[in-house]
Amino acid sequence: MEGPAAAYQTLSQLVYKLLTAEQEYETTGSEETLKTVINTDWGLPYLPRASMEQRKSELLEQRAEPVPSRSVPDGVNFLVATVDVQAGRHRRFVVQVTGYGSRGERWIIDRYNITQSLRGDSDGESQRIDPASYPEDWDVLLTDVFHKSWPLASDPSQQMRLMAMAVDSGGEDGVTDNAYKFWRRCRRDGLGKRIYLFKGDSIRRAKLITRTFPDNTGRTGRRAQAAGDVPLWLLQTDALKDRVNNALWRDSPGPGYVHFPDWLGSWFYDELTYEERSSEGKWSKPGRGANEAFDLMVYAEALVILHGYEKIRWPDAP
Numbered sequence: 001m002e003g004p005a006a007a008y009q010t011l012s013q014l015v016y017k018l019l020t021a022e023q024e025y026e027t028t029g030s031e032e033t034l035k036t037v038i039n040t041d042w043g044l045p046y047l048p049r050a051s052m053e054q055r056k057s058e059l060l061e062q063r064a065e066p067v068p069s070r071s072v073p074d075g076v077n078f079l080v081a082t083v084d085v086q087a088g089r090h091r092r093f094v095v096q097v098t099g100y101g102s103r104g105e106r107w108i109i110d111r112y113n114i115t116q117s118l119r120g121d122s123d124g125e126s127q128r129i130d131p132a133s134y135p136e137d138w139d140v141l142l143t144d145v146f147h148k149s150w151p152l153a154s155d156p157s158q159q160m161r162l163m164a165m166a167v168d169s170g171g172e173d174g175v176t177d178n179a180y181k182f183w184r185r186c187r188r189d190g191l192g193k194r195i196y197l198f199k200g201d202s203i204r205r206a207k208l209i210t211r212t213f214p215d216n217t218g219r220t221g222r223r224a225q226a227a228g229d230v231p232l233w234l235l236q237t238d239a240l241k242d243r244v245n246n247a248l249w250r251d252s253p254g255p256g257y258v259h260f261p262d263w264l265g266s267w268f269y270d271e272l273t274y275e276e277r278s279s280e281g282k283w284s285k286p287g288r289g290a291n292e293a294f295d296l297m298v299y300a301e302a303l304v305i306l307h308g309y310e311k312i313r314w315p316d317a318p
Contacts, residue, residue: 009041017041031242057269060248064262070110071153073259075101078163079109081145082299084292085179087132087172091115095145096296097162100304102314103255104247111268111293114144132174138182141167146195162194166303168295169197169232180230196306198299201234209302210234233306240298241275241283248272248297258297268293 009017018041021034067073076099084094097110116126117137129137149159169179179197186195201210215228247256260268271293275283285291304310 014041025246031246032239057266057273060260060272061266061269063251064260064264067261067263068151068153068156069261069263071151071156072099072109072160073107073153075105076107076109076160077101079150079160080300080303081162081165082296082303083141083145083165083167084296084299085131085168085171085175087130087175091128091130091132093129093131093141093145094292094296096293096300097150098297098300099160100309104309105253105255105257105259106247106300107259108261108264108268109150111264114140118143131178132172135178135181138178139185141165141182142186142191146191164194164196164303164307166196166198166233166299168199168299170199177225180226183230196233196303197230198233198235198302200237203234204238205236208236208239209306233302235298235302237298238281238283240301241277241294242281244294244297244301245277272297 017037018034021037025031025034065073072079079097079099081095081097083096086092086094093114095110095112095114096108099107099109101107115129117129117134118140119127119134119136121127129140131137146162146165149161152158152160167179167182169176183192183195183197186192210233212232212234213228213230214226214232216226248258250257253259267290271290273294274285274289274291275294276286277283
């Protein structure tokens with residue numbers, strides 16, 4: 001033991017700290033306390049859990065469970081939806097619905113793309129969605145996501161609706177501005193406290209999620225009209241991805257475990273495992289493959305944190 005605190009602590013104290021940190025990791029997926037204990041108290045280099053495990057999609061797919069398609073299994077207490085905005089040639093909203101139970105246990109409930117808008121052409125045919133060019137196209141997130149409900153697996157006559165929804169506000173020119181306009185309409189309709197705009201934080205901070213109010217009224221050449229009236233939540237995506245990755249690789253049901261339905265294709269698991277983590281703790285894509293499933297799980301993690309999920313004192317298991 002070479003840590004600076006080792007000389008002032010007994011072995012039993014060091015072991016207790018390590019076990020406590022391990023328990024926190026198992027409960028929350030956060031490695032910060034564990035890293036501090038290993039580095040400072042034990043005086044050893046810390047190897048992140050993501051670096052110790054192979055992220056193989058097949059291993060996750062093997063855990064898929066037989067569940068009626070797009071239904072809510074027993075154990076789910078509430079639902080959240082997270083949305084990724086894809087512009088360019090393949091314009092669409094990518095939607096993922098996650099159900100949370102106790103102690104971080106979660107279920108993937110639904111995953112789908114929205115490619116058609118509520119706008120019609122001269123023949124009455126629905127036109128391709130365009131999040132960057134048409135502010136009204138964002139309204140489909142209310143009709144086709146926020147106001148939807150999902151049947152219970154045990155009783156399809158009963159439905160569960162969303163607790164909250166989060167939308168990625170970044171992207172090509174026009175997307176951010178239309179995201180702000182969408183949120184303003186939601187606030188007008190009384191939904192401002194249940195619909196969130198997210199963005200990856202460009203600054204590394206200790207705080208996982210930071211609320212900001214962008215205001216660029218004094219700048220020229222603005223990409224978005226921001227007047228300090230729209231809350232934008234900045235995410236520490238690397239730290240959140242560590243948490244989600246740790247949850248993904250728990251291999252038995254319990255705190256933090258992720259359940260997958262068997263109707264999802266292999267493409268979903270490829271998206272979950274496409275990103276790689278560097279030795280500096282940065283997550284990135286090695287190529288041009290898709291990673292939406294992973295990103296949307298990260299948004300779901302941030303969304304439940306904002307709703308106080310981690311502060312719940314769960315009763316001890318029998």
